[in-house]
Amino acid sequence: MSQLFTKIKQVYWLLFLLLPNWTFAQIQGQPSFFIRGTITDAQKTPIPYSSVGLYRVVDSSLVTGTAADDAGKFELSAKEGRYFVKISMVSFRERVIPNVNIQNQDVQLGSLVLNLSTEMLKEVVVQGERSTMELALDKKVFNVGKDLANSGGTASDILSNVPSVAVDVEGNVSLRGSGNVRILVDGKPSGLVSIKGGSGLQQLQGSSIERVEVITNPSARYEAEGMGGIINIVLKKERKEGINGSFDFITGNPDNFGLGANVNYRKKNLNFFVNYTASYRKAPGRSTLYQELWRNDSTFISRQRSENELKGMYNNARAGIDYFFNPKNVLTGSYTYRLNKGKRFSDIQYLDYLSNTTNLQSITNRTQDETETEPNSEYALSYKRTFTREGQELTADVRYLDNWEKSDQYYTQKTLLPDGNPSTIEDILQRSLNDETEKQFLVQVDYVHPFGKDGKLEAGLRSSSRDMTNNFSVTQQVADGAWMPFDSLTNNFLYEENIHALYGILGNKMGKFSYQVGLRAEWTGVTTTLKKTNEVNPRKYANLFPSVHVTYDLPKQHALQLSYSRRVRRPQYNDLSPFMTFSDSRNFFSGNPDLNPEFTDAFELGHIKYFDKGSLSSSLYYRYTMDKILRIRRVNELGYSTTLPENLATEDAFGAEFAVSYTPFSWWKIDGSFNFFRAITDGGNLDEDFNSDAYSWFVRKTSRFTLWKDTDLQLRGNYEAPQQMPQGRRKAIATLDLALSRDILKDNGTLTLNVIDVFNSRRFRSIVEGDNFYTETNSQGRLRQVNLTLNYRLHQAKKAVKEPGEGDY
DSSP, X not given: XXXXXXXXXXXXXXXXXXXXXXXXXXXXXXXXXXXXXXXXXXXSOBOTTOEEEEEETTTOOEEEEEEOOTTSEEEEEEOSEXXXXXXXXXXXOOXXXXXXXXXXXXXEEEEEEOOBOOOOOSSOOOOOOOOSEEEXXXXXXXXXXXXXXGTTOBHHHHHTTSTXXXXXXXXXXXXXXXXXXXXXXXXBOOGGGSTTGGGGGXXXXXXXXXXXXXXXXXXXXXXXXXTTXXXXXXXXXXXXXXXEXXXXXXXXXTTEEEEEEEEEEEETTEEEEEEEEEEEEEEEEEEEEEEEXXXXXXXXXXXXXXXXXXXXXXXXXXXXXXXXXXXXXXXXEEEEEEEEEEEEEEEEEEEEEXXXXXXXXXXXXXXXXXXXXXXXXXXXXXXXXXOSSTTOEEEEEEEEEEEEEEEEEEEEEEEEOTTSOBOSXXXXXXXXXXXXXXXXXXXXXXXXXXXXXXXEEEEEEEEEEXXXXXEEEXXXXXXXXXXXXXXXXXXXXXXXXXXXXXXXEEEEEETTEXXXXXXXXXXXXXXXXXXXXXXXXXXXXXXXXXXXXXXXXXXXXXXXXXXXXXXXXXXXXXXXXXXXXXXXXXXXXXXXXXXXXXXXXXXXXXXXXXXXXXXXXXXXXXXXXXXXXXXXXXXXXXXXXXXXXXXXXXXXXXXXXXXXXXXXETTEEEEEEEEEEEEEEEOTTTOGGGOEXXXXXXXXXXXXXXXXXXXXXXXXXXXXXXXXXXXXXXXXXXXXXXXXXXXXXXXXXXXXXXXXXXXXXXOEEEEEEOSSEEEXXXXXXXXXXXXXXXXXXXXXXXXXXXXXXXXXX
């Protein structure tokens, strides 16, 4: 296994375990007691992820540490003695609580207020900044702003560099090798990952993202959807007093020009926030395909070369208001509007041979000219109430999504003789019109009720309804200039989905054991309709989804967790839609209206070790899946292929994952991850040749160097090993990214230069084989990208400052 590391500060300890009711520091031989508290700002707003360290008074040595949870709460464990507590957070003054004495009972510190660092004094002390990667046994939090290579990129670029996550050439996202992952934005569904699937994330500028949360084995409080787990993208929003924010200006090659603003203004009980990003991007790509078709003792060979370019304007605006009735009640209303206009042009050349590649038969050139418009809206209203008792809270959320997409495409096709002269085959001019709509209404209520010393009861409900339409038509111009429809490719597809859910979770702690047991019930109704042919396919089913998480705290800052959950992958709109892609006239992709859902039982054993200069997180996992959904490629006797999702019998997936952090020197910080997995797929229900036993692994490593004051250099490497698939194999991918940053404008600005894919090696290569064909592909969806980004901060100090005498004990 490679040595893989993440950044951590030497001044204080940031525990990766984010759940506040669990602690690593267990002292053998003597009883331990708890120190608890809640960290807020001056307006009583919780400050999540603040670093909390417990130190001995005698020698100021660190005893243990933790990070506050999303509600600003923390919990430490130690034996009897005299201590002091140090709390640190970027943009806030460090605070020290002296004379914390444990004498045969727990200590309640109550609400601890941190003050903003608004004055730049002569004595500047660099405090520990939030780690790029914060680990918990069931969740990983990636603070993406700390990764220099993310500057100027999109949400898709950011996810492609999150450990355990992979993004393919089409923008599809997978987690631990599974393509079925639930992607949320701010914990809720978003239009960005609906009609277009994960590829819509290519339209979201990375500068609007605060962090990414990866939940590999979710509890019952989360949707059961997502066999591989959940990825939650958290957008930036401030709640600090006064006006503050940050601004980004981007330029790059190939063309990448953008600006972003994240601003808020708070006055007493009102907080206004605005997030706006606008960008113009030109994304060139290229691909090749080699195929052999065997028919009647003859071999027909086709070579295919494609070059494409997508350019467009992307606008994302989000605005909202927080109203604080009092420190324990807040109502938030927000509106998001996206308007994207793109132009796609592709040029495909087909070279057809007989028997061998020296016997050229014909040359065919095909072009695609597409104009695409996507106006999307999202309305949200949220309420949160906290009660007098610590940990008791009620949240409610209502949101409505209204998405629309219009695509107008023209195709030309011309066939030539091997010498380049015109053939007798007539030229083709075709047009495809595609109108897609989506309307979704969502209601969610969650309640948490603590009991006893460490007990907690959670309950909630969720109801969503979604209606989607796709009016698709293809026509071709005939000799007299008229346009004739392709009846087989013209229809109106309707998708109606209703999902209702209830859940309950019970959690408690007994000595070194913490447990959480949950059950979620979901009722699903999906109906698909093809209007022209009046084909109606209703599906209704009810399922139970249990989850269990058990944690055991070991001495010397170790902890173990065993978890289980049941998950489902329901066929979504794109999985069921029968319409085929038409840009490539020989290779068609579509959904499958007869697809069934797949169900997975997921088990995971996790471990965390916290040591002197870093941390180690490891996990072993196993997933058993029934009705496994995979895309199967078939080639007909003319050499034309269709690829669509189908249900295979089962899949057994095993894996091991490691994430390590280390800071060998104050000027050198390293982080990384390693994942190894094995997938045994039984596709014998379709074809005995679809059985496979696949091994693969991938590794990511980042090194960040401080060259001199305020200047950093970062190198990031990624490697994905080859992987066997039911129909062939995927080849290895190796990439390197480079970034250099420097603070300017009196530390109010940061200038970052990065090169994504230095060697232009991010290519997706695969071999697919069937009874009558062999196909080899090589795709590069994005070429090497160079970006220069300026980030300017308004009333947001990059460095925390302490006043004379503060923080000294």
